[in-house]
Amino acid sequence: MSRLKGRVTLATVAGSAGVSVATVSKVLNGRSDVSAATRARVQEVLERHGYVGRRPEPAHRDTVELFYQGVLNAYSVQVIQGVVEAGQTAGVDVVLNAHPPHPQMAGSGRAARWIRDLIGNGRRAAIGLTSQLAAADLAALSRARLPLVVIDPANIPEPDVTSVGSTNFAGGMAAAQHLLSLGHRRIGYVGGQPTSGCNQARMSGFRSAMESVGAEVPPEYVWLSDFLYADGLAGGASMLDLADRPTAIFAGSDEVALGVLEAARARGLRVPEDLSLVGFDDTEVARLASPPLTTVRQPLREMGAVALRTALQLAAGEQVASHHVELATTLIVRGSAAPHKLSPVA
Missing domain, CATH: 3.40.50.2300 (Response regulator)
Structure with a gap:
C-alpha cells in the first residue's frame, strides 16, 4: 500500500484502514474497546503514513514571576539558577522579568499595569532579586493577594515583607x-x-x-x-x-x-x-x-531555592516560620590575603 499524498487526516487514515473515524480516534486515545486486529491495522496505517495529528494543548502549569533590577552578573545568575531549579522540582514555571517598574514609578500607570499583568497572567507569586519596591507597590501586591518574597532586598524591607538573605x-x-x-x-x-x-x-x-x-x-x-x-x-x-x-x-x-x-x-x-x-x-x-x-x-543557589519554596508556601495559604530567613555564610580561604609584612600574625 503506498503512502497517502497530501495532509493525512483522521478521515484519510480511517479510509485507508477500512474503519470509522471514531475507531481511529479510539486507537489514538488508547481506548480498550477496539479489537487487537483492528488496533494493529490502524496503528500500521498511522505509522506508515506518519500521522502526527494536532499538537495537544499544553497542560496548565503554575508560574512564579522573578523580577530583577540591574545588570545580570555572576551573583544574580547563581541565585536565578537556584530559583529555576527549585521551580523545576516543584513543577512550577519561573518567568524572568528584568525590567519591572522602578520604585520611583510607584503609583504610575506602568507600575499599576505591571501588577495587573501579574494577576492577569495567573502568577501564583512574585520573587524580587536585589530589587526595590515602593510602599505603594507593596500595598497593591497585598491588595491583590499576590505573595511576594524578596532576595537580598536593595532597601530595608518592611517588617511584614518576607525576605531571604544570608548572615x-x-x-x-x-x-x-x-x-x-x-x-x-x-x-x-x-x-x-x-x-x-x-x-x-x-x-x-x-x-x-x-x-x-x-x-x-x-x-x-x-x-x-x-x-x-x-x-x-x-x-x-x-x-x-x-x-x-x-x-x-x-x-x-x-x-x-x-x-x-x-x-x-x-x-x-x-x-x-x-x-x-x-x-x-x-x-x-x-x-x-x-x-x-x-x-x-x-x-546563592540555596537562597534562590528557599525563596521559591517560601513563595509557594505563601501562595498555598501556609504560614512561614519567619518573615526573614538568613542562610549561613562561610569564609573560603584562597590566595588573595597574606600576613602583613610589618606585623606579626596574631
Missing part, C-alpha cells in the same frame, strides 16, 4: 577577623549602596570586628557605591592613592574585589604581597581570579 553581619565580621588575624590593621571597605540592607549588615560586621581590637576605620577607608566591578575599580583607586593607604581591603562582593584587584595592578601593587584582599559571595569569578580570591561564601 551578612557574620560574614562581614569573618572577613575582617581573617585580615586582622594576618596582622593587618589598616583595612578598607569597598561596598554597595548605603541604603542596601545587606551592605549595611556586612559593613556593620566589619566595623564590629575592627572595633573589637581597637582598629580605626577612617572615613577615607570606606567607599560605598554599588556591588559592580567599576565600583571596585573606583573605590580601590581612591584608597590606594592615599599617602597612608590600607594594607588590606574587604570588598562587599567578588565583582567589587576584581575591580580593586585591577586598581592595585594598575599601581604596580601585588596581591597579596602588597595588598591583601577579601571578597564576598564566592561566585565563579572568585575561583577564576588571579590569585584565587579569599571570599565569604553565600549559598
Whole structure:
C-alpha cells in the first residue's frame, strides 16, 4: 500500500484502514474497546503514513514571576539558577522579568499595569532579586493577594515583607577577623549602596570586628557605591592613592574585589604581597581570579531555592516560620590575603 499524498487526516487514515473515524480516534486515545486486529491495522496505517495529528494543548502549569533590577552578573545568575531549579522540582514555571517598574514609578500607570499583568497572567507569586519596591507597590501586591518574597532586598524591607538573605553581619565580621588575624590593621571597605540592607549588615560586621581590637576605620577607608566591578575599580583607586593607604581591603562582593584587584595592578601593587584582599559571595569569578580570591561564601543557589519554596508556601495559604530567613555564610580561604609584612600574625 503506498503512502497517502497530501495532509493525512483522521478521515484519510480511517479510509485507508477500512474503519470509522471514531475507531481511529479510539486507537489514538488508547481506548480498550477496539479489537487487537483492528488496533494493529490502524496503528500500521498511522505509522506508515506518519500521522502526527494536532499538537495537544499544553497542560496548565503554575508560574512564579522573578523580577530583577540591574545588570545580570555572576551573583544574580547563581541565585536565578537556584530559583529555576527549585521551580523545576516543584513543577512550577519561573518567568524572568528584568525590567519591572522602578520604585520611583510607584503609583504610575506602568507600575499599576505591571501588577495587573501579574494577576492577569495567573502568577501564583512574585520573587524580587536585589530589587526595590515602593510602599505603594507593596500595598497593591497585598491588595491583590499576590505573595511576594524578596532576595537580598536593595532597601530595608518592611517588617511584614518576607525576605531571604544570608548572615551578612557574620560574614562581614569573618572577613575582617581573617585580615586582622594576618596582622593587618589598616583595612578598607569597598561596598554597595548605603541604603542596601545587606551592605549595611556586612559593613556593620566589619566595623564590629575592627572595633573589637581597637582598629580605626577612617572615613577615607570606606567607599560605598554599588556591588559592580567599576565600583571596585573606583573605590580601590581612591584608597590606594592615599599617602597612608590600607594594607588590606574587604570588598562587599567578588565583582567589587576584581575591580580593586585591577586598581592595585594598575599601581604596580601585588596581591597579596602588597595588598591583601577579601571578597564576598564566592561566585565563579572568585575561583577564576588571579590569585584565587579569599571570599565569604553565600549559598546563592540555596537562597534562590528557599525563596521559591517560601513563595509557594505563601501562595498555598501556609504560614512561614519567619518573615526573614538568613542562610549561613562561610569564609573560603584562597590566595588573595597574606600576613602583613610589618606585623606579626596574631
